[in-house]
Amino acid sequence: MALSNVLQTPAAGFNFDNATRNAALQSFFKGAETPKAMKTGTTIAGVVFKDGVVLGADTRATSSEVVADKMCAKIHYIAPNIYCCGAGTAADTEKTTELLSSNLSIFSLNSGRKPRVIMAVNILQDMLYRYHGQIGANLILGGVDCTGNHLFTVGPYGSVIKVPFLSMGSGDLAALGILEDGFRPNMELNEAKELVRASIQAGIMCDLGSGNNIDVCVITRQGVDYIRPYRESEYKDDRKIKYKYRPGTTPVLTEKVVPLKLEVVAETVQRMDTV
């Protein structure tokens, strides 16, 4: 039994069922706007420092021009020593990382070993390549394992690049400017956190798709510090009225109770062996 073969490779060829279904659904709309998938807009960044890796992300999820989620979690858990930031289609990044996380935990249980970052990267690469860009996930994977501190980026077509620092998402160019200017090899923890915070801040300020708060996740040999939120936005909305109404606000005029007549159609009894 191959310990590392937890991902069952499906039958030969690409499975484009959903792509053809989407194309068919498009025809029903007859020229009107098709609903857009919820994208995370996003600025995500990662930096390798002396003792580990710092990952950062904003918390805004947009659906076209509307902010769908103000406190979206874009830093996903993969393994105790590996976390992943996701940009692109929200559903794709969420599900891909969950799938990866499940597979790695099965691997850990089977082999008795903590997973390596490069293994997570290889599994992601194989899966995204197989789907030829249909899965819109731009991921930054960071983690610490026995071979050192690593940061990788995986593109939606399945390309992998190993980097000491990087940003992705719609706000990536703004964040990259800060990272290019401020990054130095072997930074201390506080410097690295500050650099990541500043780069996400730049992304939030200069990109409409990114905003709200900043989450930071620090991964070292000793453990993980997931700080959510690391910095809150200064522009929090100040609600003047409450939308919660206490019970009894709406008067009840009449009440009518109709019991449902249920007919037993079939009955099966299964015995459980209890010790």
Added chain:
Amino acid sequence: MEKRSTDSQVKGVSTGTTILAAVYDGGVVIGSDSRASIGGDYVSSKTINKLIQVHDRIFACIAGSLADAQAVTKAAKSHLSFHSVQMETPPLVVAAASVLKELCYRNKEELQAGFITAGWDRKNGPQVYVVSLGGMLISQPVTIAGSGSTYIYGYVDAKYKPNMSREQCLQFATNALALAMGRDNVSGGVVHLVVITEEGVEHVVVPGDKLPRFHDE
């Protein structure tokens, strides 16, 4: 990312590229630039290594779509490793090139990747093979590929001599790559060179500020 992949034929990250390989007296030099781009105007990596070791004395350098090239070289590495276990001997360079060729030819509809394979084996010594986009495989003493190669055909034709020494061949490769990087917008960064001989493999990196300068720079 969608807003960046506009005119380029390649979807996603492309290696743009200038790659070359040349046989000298006693070994082979294989080299590449280090730039990966999306859509021809965004550099997604300045320091990517396009020289992939597919076996102990065999390297392949990649051109075209980065995702396709990485997937093909992974499959090729696995095939070659299995082949060499079965044969109980290191694979021939032509075997490595053929593995890449089969993958490119059989999947030519879906793939957009080309390779230069170079290495040393006991039977034929140092060799260079080029596998093009559609899966053609030919052997040449010196070969260049990638978008930046168009600018250095003249230089390579004029300056390459068979049986150069190691130093001469390294200088020739560095000059050729520097000239191509100077003219092609999707090639750049540092120059990665690998020298493969019977004794072993040596990786040389020439950073941007140490590249040779020519008359107009």
